[in-house]
Amino acid sequence: MEHTDPTEHPRPLLRRPWTSLDGEWEFAADPDLAGTVGGIAFDRTIRVPYAPETPASGVHWTGPLNRAWYRRRLPGRAGDRRTVLHLGAVDRVCDVWVGGAHVASHEGGYTPFGIDVTDHLADDGADLVVRADDDPLDLEAPRGKQDWRDEPHEIWYPRTTGIWRTAWLEQVAARHIADVQWRGDPRTLRVDVRVELAVPVSGARLHLRLRTGERLLADDVVRVDGAVVERTLQVGDGGFDDRHRLLWRPGPDPALLDAELALVAEDGEVLDEVESYTALRSVEVGDGRLLVDGRPVPLRLVLDQGYWPGTGATPPDVAALRRDLELTRALGFTGARKHQKTEDPRYLALADRMGLVVWAEMPSAYRPGPTASARLLREWPEVVAAHRGHPSVVAWVPLNESWGVQEAEVDHRQRGLIRALAAAADALDGTRPVSANDGWETLGGGVLGIHDYEQDPAVLGERYATAADLERVATGRRPDGYLADLDRAGVAGRAVVLSEFGGVALRDPADEGWGYADATSPEDLLARYREQWAAVHGSSALAGACWTQLTDTYQEVNGLLTMGRVPKADLEELRRATLGEA
Template sequence: MDIRRMLASRLRTHDRRDPLPLWTPWGEGLRAGAEKAGKAERGAGPGADGSEGRSGAGALTGHPHPQFVRAAWGSLNGWWACAFAPSPGGAAPERTAPMPTTFPQRIRVPFSPEAPLSGVGRQLKPDELLWYRRSFAAPAPEAGERLLIHFDAVDYACACYVNGRLAGTHAGGYLPFSFDVTDLLAPGEGDELTLCVRDPSDTEPHPRGKQLLQCGTIWYTAQSGIWQDVWWEVVPGNRIEELLVDASPDAGDVTVAARVTRPGEELRVSLLSADGTPVACGSAVASEQSVAVRVPVSTPHLWGPADPYLYGLRIAYGVDEVTSYCAFRTVSVEPDEAGVPRFCLNHQPLFLRGLLDQGYWPDGLLTAPGTDALSADIEAARDLGFNMLRKHIKVEQDRWYWLCDRAGMLVWQDMVSGGTAPYNMWQVSQKPTLSRHACGHFRDDVPSHQARLSSADPAFREEWTRDCEGSLRYLRNHPCIVTWVLFNEGWGQFCARDAVRRVRAIDPTRPIDATSGWFDQRCGDYESEHNYFRKLRVHRPRGSSRAFVISEFGGLSWYVEGHSSFLGSYGYADFKSVGEWRAAVRALLAEADALEARGLAGYVYTQLSDVEEETNGLLSYDRRVDKLSS
């Protein structure tokens, strides 16, 4: 297929139809269990009064944040009551709208109303509000304790009420937040939690990832509302609020830095072996609201894909105690023996064989239908011969990174893109796809260029920067994350050089892919190219200290009937048989592998699974078919 035909294949848009019912094995089990429980509970269900249902909370198991665990917590996932209401308009209507008098529907949290697993199956429109309500019973805080309500992600803006009184507000669709609701509780009575949500989706330039209200091709169904865990936690008044863990094999120590509520207590750190045996310990008294403890470790057990060894951590501050974990490993870009820049793990070159991972599911959209589903994706990638996943334009739930930490799966973590919609696809996709030279020397700090990259709005740039820094602080303790990816294909790109400086100031320990695809600003640690329609080559400038990676390629499409959400198929090349498709995929991967000898540091094949119309995954969208191996 010549380049003109291939480009036309990439750019064509199919007629939209309603999605076909499609369930993953985990989602089907959850649905069946809910239907069975619903029959037993009919007539007194949470859809009527918002009370806590007995079904639906088992999809996502274990503590929501395995790196920051306290004993006193409980899940608020499950059935809530909900109501859709017209937005009154104006600024931040989620904060000013009157609460509905009735909540006639029920919704399974943490699935968005657009997701089949929510039980709603309805799009929240930009001119609407979605109200949630449920009762909850958490242990009454004792003297000096506080009760926090955690929301791990709500898309996009929300206001939270406890017993009809405002607990707090939040804006931003991908990062966790919490409210201290202690002073709003009704002692001896049942407590009620209410949340009002507004989601403008792509009608405003907020970071939104690959969500579009009019989805199709490489853009997916917009989702809204609560889409990650909701949970309560009882905490001491004087407590650890944030941890930064730096386990350095080069320095021979682990340093635990804590931000605390009030100074004056002793921070005590114990390092444990994988079987729980104490290895080393240390302590320091907090004279300010931040304190660090260095624990020497003379011969640490290194972490890597073949041996993902994790140490346990027990951290106490006064009466507060948190359990966590860490891993000793270094990641860097260094020259090999021939002087070629390579990605290095523990100072040894490691060739990166990666897959693009969108993190979408037909029954849960951005929310996986279970912890086992998350684990199955990671295991499938490893079984197919890949050692890295590029989490694409999404911040995943914390459990996913924990599973990658345990499995030794390396992660390239994208920042969530946004900007004025629709993107200028000729500028940010079609022209660079046709010719790699078409996008050279295109500055991203010039106002006229930022307009062409959909990043001219200063409020968007400020929000993207805030979310980028928040993502780093949220995820930086996970050893699996080995590279930060800042901008993708010019979607809302701006001032990449400044962004690199800010990221390095927060995390100097990881390499940075500043501009994945094109519009390179000569910064970061990688020359990062997307190449779907040209012969794969290494284009590393002579004398460059940056490693060359093909950060997207492939996208070869094969449609599996009965395992896709839509009758239409979208991909970057067509094949007459599955055998022909498999041969083409394997040949292309072998071609990329062979470039290691010519200076390629790694690659990312598109992609792990099909997503809606995109049928270029190695797995089907419902994860029931391994297209490459079966």
């Protein structure tokens, strides 16, 4: 089996050799929606996977784009192997043609999809054409922080149209492994695995190995008749050492179980081989705390919006993802809340290996309505499916601050959407808590996320000091008039997290950027940061908190780092303040 690095692979949890299609493609802008697949004039080039609005793309489009066209040549047939085209993310409605034939449509700008294009390839290849429609004025579309105006304003940033994540190819047999889903139980040291095949097979064998380092933990062979195989594997000896060393926990030395799977035909032919990984890790809420493997985990999180200078929502490379996680740890945080975007799967693979936790969030729609609800209910399950295999992901956030459900207090349909999105995460995963509507106006879920940009640390400390204080917050109206919980259900056993606070900017007075408060110097920023974290650490009841934010993001300049990842105050002093040591 050819080994691949999961932190470099665009699909870390199901890896085969792959070929990147990133690089120069032909491109055409079509703001009037007038082009046709055979008639559009490709009059420039673009550097994939960067969105055309970014300088890195080479296009640097300004204003509404509406529709983007892409074209490049695909290689010819790979013998008797099938060729699968993968698009990591295309915002927002995508159609694909190969050799002039329409082969796929996909709606949703934040999830990956693949297409078997073999039957449309000639021996010398075929033209691939991708069309992306993304109406900037469609406020019922899940769009995260993408602005609908020509220029970014307030908390909204430049748009991300078309291809914005890696495009790639892989060759597979007709009979191959299509998906692998894992669930590890740290209490019993058992691993459940579900393997889905592309087509039903008869009389084949599935060979599965689990390792940690050089130690072989499981070596299983099972006959396959059908398209789904489910197995339970016992790993370790059940003793004290294995119950400690084999578990994934946040921190510098998380344990991962590397997997090799082989599908072998009855005559001994190896049909498919893939690599994957999993972990023995549980996440639950107990006694008002987030528990990983049954033990409380300190939630010192940072809001991470995942934008970079020149490349926008797409990281410039894997090293940039690694650097963000290294800075997150260096600042004393135990993880990140990825805000209003889905992140590159390689970020999650790195977090898995670095022992940092991640809250996974659905990019919001802005205008309530049946169209927005239908779109969210369709795309959110795809987001859950794409993230659920990563042990670093410890919480789901389907909605933020009632964006797209602004009338939920009086509209039962919007309440129903909040509940339905939370229920979808439970149904498709069920191993992580949900913050159903993070910020305010939540319903149910295992996490009660509260956003509060109060700048007076004394007021902040008093507001969340004790369990009784949290109960008052959870049953009443906030100072801004919102209910923390639409049912006024109280804490009700949930972990209460101050999931946005801070937001202090340090900027040049001539700069048009903004924050929730302004520091006058690096020393002032550090002092404010230290005092606000001290108020959080003084609470006996909060399960954790999330500082806004890791980096400046365009005009929102309240990052601890500039958008170029330069610290605004002494890094070590910031770390000590995060830990409550200052």
